[in-house]
Amino acid sequence: MDHSATSVGAPHGAPSEGSPYGIASKKLAIWLFIIADAATFGVILFAYGYLRLANPDWTKPFAFSPTIVNGIVMTVVLLTSSLTMVAAVAAAQAGRTSAGLRWLGATMLLGIAFAALHLREWFAMIGDGWRLFRNPMGGSPLFGATFFGITGLHLLHVICGVIVIAVITIGFRRGRFDAGHVETTALYWHFVDLVWMFVFPLVYLMNVR
Amino acid sequence: MTATVPPHRGPTMNLFVVVWIGLILIVGLEVFLTYERLPAGMLLACLLGLALIEAGLGVMYFMHLKYERPALFWSLIPYLVFALVMMDHFWPDALRLMRQRMQGP
Numbered sequence: 520m521d522h523s524a525t526s527v528g529a530p531h532g533a534p535s536e537g538s539p540y541g542i543a544s545k546k547l548a549i550w551l552f553i554i555a556d557a558a559t560f561g562v563i564l565f566a567y568g569y570l571r572l573a574n575p576d577w578t579k580p581f582a583f584s585p586t587i588v589n590g591i592v593m594t595v596v597l598l599t600s601s602l603t604m605v606a607a608v609a610a611a612q613a614g615r616t617s618a619g620l621r622w623l624g625a626t627m628l629l630g631i632a633f634a635a636l637h638l639r640e641w642f643a644m645i646g647d648g649w650r651l652f653r654n655p656m657g658g659s660p661l662f663g664a665t666f667f668g669i670t671g672l673h674l675l676h677v678i679c680g681v682i683v684i685a686v687i688t689i690g691f692r693r694g695r696f697d698a699g700h701v702e703t704t705a706l707y708w709h710f711v712d713l714v715w716m717f718v719f720p721l722v723y724l725m726n727v728r
Numbered sequence: 729m730t731a732t733v734p735p736h737r738g739p740t741m742n743l744f745v746v747v748w749i750g751l752i753l754i755v756g757l758e759v760f761l762t763y764e765r766l767p768a769g770m771l772l773a774c775l776l777g778l779a780l781i782e783a784g785l786g787v788m789y790f791m792h793l794k795y796e797r798p799a800l801f802w803s804l805i806p807y808l809v810f811a812l813v814m815m816d817h818f819w820p821d822a823l824r825l826m827r828q829r830m831q832g833p
Contacts, residue, residue, distance in 0.1 A: 539797075539799055540796065540797055540799055540800040540803070541796065541797045541800075542796060542797075542800065547800075550800070550804055551804075554804050554807070554808050557808055558808060558811050558812070561808075561811070561812045561815060562815060565812075565815050565816060565819050566819070569819050569820070569822075583763070587759065587762075591755065591759060594755050595752060595755070598748060598751050598752060598755075599748070601748070601786070601790050602744060602745065602748045604790075605741070605744045605790055606741060606744075609738075609741060612738075702792075706791055706792075709786055709787075709790040709791045710791070712786060712790070713782070713783050713786045713787065713791075716751075716779050716782040716783055716786070717779045717783070719755070719758075720758050720762075720775035720776075720778070720779050721772075721775065721776075721779075724758060724759065724762040724771075724775060725762075725768075725771065725772065725775065727762055727763070
């Protein structure tokens with residue numbers, strides 16, 4: 520997208536000042552959302568940390584295989600989806616619509632793969648007897664609540680992200696959305712990726728057997 | 729009058745690929761450290777430090793913050809850090825108060 524031609528504000532010819540940040544209002548809005556959401560995840564991870572410290576019988580259920588291996592694959596999938604997303608933004612900004620659509624499609628597929636891997640892991644744990652407030656290993660029942668709560672909130676963000684990318688892809692193909700919309704969606708997607716960079720070490724790696 | 733956004737320079741795809749490789753290497757290092765069986769406090773500090781480096785790389789490069797006006801960075805990040813530090817500061821009080829509840833008869 521050519522930023523030199525981006526208009527900011529000024530509906531109906533009303534006088535307005537330029538953006539102090541030099542970005543479109545929708546991009547600033549998504550940044551503000553990201554900061555608020557980062558604080559939300561921060562609260563939840565802090566709460567998890569203190570609950571873990573306050574419970575001496577905290578369970579460490581995760582074996583290298585399959586859980587940690589699955590977590591590594593999920594992390595690589597999510598990081599790769601961020602790379603395909605920046606490729607989509609670059610293509611969209613350069614006016615290469617078909618390339619942008621292909622990269623958006625790749626990002627969606629990787630997001631779906633991440634969610635599928637995550638759900639497979641959840642179902643395996645539920646099959647082993649894990650519930651929100653039941654610990655089949657006999658330790659603190661809060662493990663299930665924190666694990667399913669934190670990873671569930673993140674998974675919800677991933678699923679919402681995939682849906683938003685699908686909507687943006689369709690709109691971008693039809694010419695209803697432009698590169699700015701793709702970039703705004705990309706910011707959200709990268710944020711979801713960054714949250715996982717904290718969830719994986721704190722929730723998975725700190726709980727290996 | 730319509731305000732316009734000035735053009736900004738951006739990174740190349742090669743740089744993004746380098747950042748992506750760096751992030752994957754950091755994940756590998758995290759897993760390696762986990763199985764070095766470090767004391768829990770030290771492992772937590774290492775993992776958090778590495779996660780912060782990953783977050784920094786992601787925010788600055790993938791999320792383009794390095795290439796935006798500095799005002800955007802200074803308007804967003806310090807306040808988030810401040811809020812998170814305050815949470816960390818007050819959480820122990822929450823646990824302490826929980827133990828100070830009056831017991832029922």
